Amino acid sequence: MTAGQKNECAFEAPPPFDMASIDDLRWPNDPGELPDWLFTDERIYALERDRIFRGPTWNYVALEAELPKGGDYVRSYVGSFPVVVARDMRGEVHVFENRCAHRGVEFCKTYRGNTRSFVCPYHQWTYDLTGRLAGVPFRRGVGGKGGYPEDFDLNEHSLRKLNAVCRNGVVFASFSDKVEPLADYLGPELLAEFDTIFNGRKLRVLGIHRNVLEGNWKLYQENLKDPYHATLLHTYLTTFGLFVAGNRTGIITDAKGRHSALLNAKPADRPANDESKADIRSFKPGMKLADPRVLDFVTEFDSPWSSSAITIWPNLILIRQMNILSLRMLVPQGPGRFMIVWTAFGYEDDSAEMTQHRLRQNNIFGPGGFLGIDDNEALKFVQDGLRQSVPRSGIAALGQDEESMDTVITDRAIRHMYRHYRDLMGF
Amino acid sequence: MSATVRSSVSFERLVELRLAVEAFHCDYADVLDRGDIEAWPDFFTDDGVYRVIARDNAEANMPLCLMLCEGKGMLKDRAYAIAHTEMYAPRYVQHQISLTRITGVDGAQIKAEANYAVFETLIDEPTRILQVGRYRDTFRLVNDRLLLADRLCVFDTVVVPNCVVFPV
Numbered sequence: 001m002t003a004g005q006k007n008e009c010a011f012e013a014p015p016p017f018d019m020a021s022i023d024d025l026r027w028p029n030d031p032g033e034l035p036d037w038l039f040t041d042e043r044i045y046a047l048e049r050d051r052i053f054r055g056p057t058w059n060y061v062a063l064e065a066e067l068p069k070g071g072d073y074v075r076s077y078v079g080s081f082p083v084v085v086a087r088d089m090r091g092e093v094h095v096f097e098n099r100c101a102h103r104g105v106e107f108c109k110t111y112r113g114n115t116r117s118f119v120c121p122y123h124q125w126t127y128d129l130t131g132r133l134a135g136v137p138f139r140r141g142v143g144g145k146g147g148y149p150e151d152f153d154l155n156e157h158s159l160r161k162l163n164a165v166c167r168n169g170v171v172f173a174s175f176s177d178k179v180e181p182l183a184d185y186l187g188p189e190l191l192a193e194f195d196t197i198f199n200g201r202k203l204r205v206l207g208i209h210r211n212v213l214e215g216n217w218k219l220y221q222e223n224l225k226d227p228y229h230a231t232l233l234h235t236y237l238t239t240f241g242l243f244v245a246g247n248r249t250g251i252i253t254d255a256k257g258r259h260s261a262l263l264n265a266k267p268a269d270r271p272a273n274d275e276s277k278a279d280i281r282s283f284k285p286g287m288k289l290a291d292p293r294v295l296d297f298v299t300e301f302d303s304p305w306s307s308s309a310i311t312i313w314p315n316l317i318l319i320r321q322m323n324i325l326s327l328r329m330l331v332p333q334g335p336g337r338f339m340i341v342w343t344a345f346g347y348e349d350d351s352a353e354m355t356q357h358r359l360r361q362n363n364i365f366g367p368g369g370f371l372g373i374d375d376n377e378a379l380k381f382v383q384d385g386l387r388q389s390v391p392r393s394g395i396a397a398l399g400q401d402e403e404s405m406d407t408v409i410t411d412r413a414i415r416h417m418y419r420h421y422r423d424l425m426g427f
Numbered sequence: 428m429s430a431t432v433r434s435s436v437s438f439e440r441l442v443e444l445r446l447a448v449e450a451f452h453c454d455y456a457d458v459l460d461r462g463d464i465e466a467w468p469d470f471f472t473d474d475g476v477y478r479v480i481a482r483d484n485a486e487a488n489m490p491l492c493l494m495l496c497e498g499k500g501m502l503k504d505r506a507y508a509i510a511h512t513e514m515y516a517p518r519y520v521q522h523q524i525s526l527t528r529i530t531g532v533d534g535a536q537i538k539a540e541a542n543y544a545v546f547e548t549l550i551d552e553p554t555r556i557l558q559v560g561r562y563r564d565t566f567r568l569v570n571d572r573l574l575l576a577d578r579l580c581v582f583d584t585v586v587v588p589n590c591v592v593f594p595v
Contacts, residue, residue, distance in 0.1 A: 111483055207484040207491020211587035235512035284512065291500030339586065344491045359490055360497065363505070367587040368479065368493035374514045376590040381516070 007096070007132035009158040011175050014050035019426060022047070027427055031418035032411065034394040036386045039216035044425075045335040051424050052314050053079025053332075056179040058165070058172040060316035060329050061085050061095055063343060065169060065203040071114045071129060077331045077341075078162060078173050079315060084108045084118070085164075085171055088129040093166055095173040096131030096159040111208075131159035168198035170327075186312065187254035193261045193308050196301050197320050202348035206359060209342035211367035213376055215383035217330045217338040218421075223375055224311045225260045225413035227251055228398055233378060234371040235282040236364055240295055241266045242307060242321060244283070246276035250405040257416025258313035262408075266297065266306035266322070294360055297322040313417070323354070324361045336383055342366055436532045444529050448539045448566065451573045456522035459593055464509050467594060468502035472567055472574045477502060479580040479595060482560070493582075493591055505594065515592045519548040520557065522595070535568040536576070543580070545595050547588075558584045558595050 022043050027035055038044060053059065061076040062085040073086035075098065082098035098108045100120040107120040117134060118127045126135045133154045141147025162173040165182050172182055183191055213220070223229065230243045237243040248265040271277070273285040289295065297306060300323065310318040317328040325346060331339040342365070346358045365372045396418075399410025432441065451470075458466045471477065477496040484491055496502045523544045531538035540563055547557035560582035567576045580595050 112487070205489060207481075207487075207489035209481070209491070209493065209587070210585055211589060213589055233514060236508075239512075282512070287507075287512070289500070290503045290507075291498060294501070294504070355490075359492065359495060360501075362491060363495055363501075366493060367589070368591040370508045370513065373590045373592055377515045380589055 007094075007128075007130045007158040007161055008155070009101070009131070009160045011054070011097075011160050011162070014054050017047055017050060017426075027422070031415040031422065032396045034396060034418065036391040036393070039218065039383065039386050040335050042335060045332070047425055048332070049079060049081075051426065052421075053081065054175040055424060056174070056176040057314050058174050058179060058182055058185050058312075059314065060170065060312065060327060061164075061173045062171045063169055063203055063205060063327070063345065064093065064166055064171060065205050065345065065348075066112060067093065069114065071116060072112070073108070073115065073118075073129075074112045075108050075110065077315075077329070078175065080332045082106055082108075083162065083173065084131075084159075085173075086118075086129045086131075092130075093164055093171055094130045095162040095164040095171070096127075097162075099159070100125055101133060101157045101159060102136075125157075127159055131161050133158045168195065168200055169203050170194075170198055186259060187256075189252050190254050190259045190261060190310065190312070193252075193263075193310050194312075194318065196303050196308065197318065197325060203345045204348045204350065204355070206344040206346055206355070206362070208344075209366045210339060211342075211376065212333070212337060212339050213379055214337055215379040216335055216386075217332040219379045219382055220317070220328075220330055220338065220340070221311050221313070221417060222396075222414050223379065224262060224309050224317050225251070225417060226411065227262055227408035228411065229378070230262065231408065232280055233282060233374050235284055235287070236370045238277070238280050238283045239270070239285070239287050241269075241271040242295075242364075244271050244277070244280070245408055246271060246274065248304075248406070249408045251408060251410070251413050252405050253413050253416050256420050257413075258420040260311045260413040260416070262307075262309040262413075263305040264307045265304055293357075294363055295322070296357060296361075298354065298357065311417075313420070319365065321364065322361060323358050324365060325358070326362070326365060336387060340367075432529055432531055440532075441529055444532065444537055445527060445539075447573055448529065448537070448541075448564075449527050451566070452524040452527065452541060456524055459595075460519075460521050462520075462593075464593060465503075465506045467506055468499055470575055471499060471502055471578075472569065472576045473499045475499065475502065475575050476577045477505075477575070477580075477594065478578070479582065479591070481585045482581050482583050483585045485581050493587070494594060509593060513592065515590070516549050518592070520593055521546045521548075524562070537566040537568070537573070539564045539566060543595060555588060556584065557588060557591065558582045560584070560595065 025037050059078040062074050066074050067087040070089040076085050084098045085095050098106050100107050102125045105120050105122045124137045128134045164173050231245045243264045250263045253260045277283045307321040315330045319326045326344045329341040344362050364370050396411035396414040399412045479493040527541040529539050544559045545557045548554040563579040565577040566573045
């Protein structure tokens, strides 16, 4: 075996799923009706792991800015599956499972680092930066006794690799060979929103939040496809015009309905206290900030929108809100629980003042954010209701399936997502 | 208290300062544990800085904070948001602050550290550990009263349970 040899160990397709085993779960052919079991049933969760996260999807795993040098790596996830993202000495980025091929040890136990190789701590199996098994101790035994059989082939015991693709500094991975190229996967409208943020400028990671929500992971995708709540729940969005009905707003989806972007143009001043605000309890026309710097908006993008809240199916939320730039990676941990890894970033050539401004503005989001708190709590309340009550279906009935994009009192994007979900899941 | 501080300040002065800082922690915890959030900014100087940062970020030199207030205005805005604009389930919080030590004295400026734990209790749920961490403080003596010029809260509980509503 030569040093440059590639790791060819790949994942097999998931085994066939016995759909008869979920025959008791009935879902009328209406994506606006959402039965509780979608969010609570272990069998549905298992099927999601196979058909969505191991299926024909691209999953965000890291920013290249987290791995600037050869040998840099981060721990990450594709769905619930632990992976390592590593850059080899030639500069190429690899994504492989965080599970030793020998006995299953999750060998990478640090958030990030730099290394020449990954050594499993249990029996010292050693992998290179591409995930290829480079060596095992006592391969030929000791004193002619023991050791692996003559025909033991290191190459067959490498870490299994995922397909990886980088676009302007963002790394996505897929278990599937059938998934379309990333640009086609996103579609032209969503790609344009994505490229507004990732426009080739080098990124600087400002830091990472992690939190665990006691809810189903799909509720979070829904949350960002749900302009109805955005204009009702969040005082900071409504009162200061960051997102409110009555602004120039809209929601777009890709052709398949799996991704979306919630768009808003903040007025130069505060939004008018007109009749469109009458239903909004969170709208506080008299509220004044003692230090309004948190709301300063430095124009930096060639876009009509001051905010773009993008959902990329299935595991990514990408936020551009004024000068906040951040990614939220969803990591399901069972039907009723998921982790969010929030990565806040700016650009490498930001001035010190701009970096401080982004950090200050990040008070709005995150697990301690002015409106991050609202959402985290609301989703927990949803799951509390689904978990403990007599089962029933929820509804997502606002608006029309075909309507103009500037309607925001609508559940259109939620229904589009569940239509695509039904296809993927085989319902 | 560290050896360098001990050599420059008398033992009696250090004990006195430590007792004063511990009394400050008691008052600070009392205000937050009673839920009197709008009294919280008064523990800071007008230019006081308050940061809550995950230990992981702090050790990787990544500046992102869970909460960041630069000056009294932002402290007040944070308190106002919690009291009047944010939506969250009612809860009790309780601070335990321990191992207070004085790490530096420079005229009216005192540096100190302490460990903290914050417990959180929601309706019909068992009490949980919301956060454990370490305060790295700079106090200033203003009219014989200690005020925070800088409180950096570095928390070990990197994976936040749902959210952190109140300052720690």
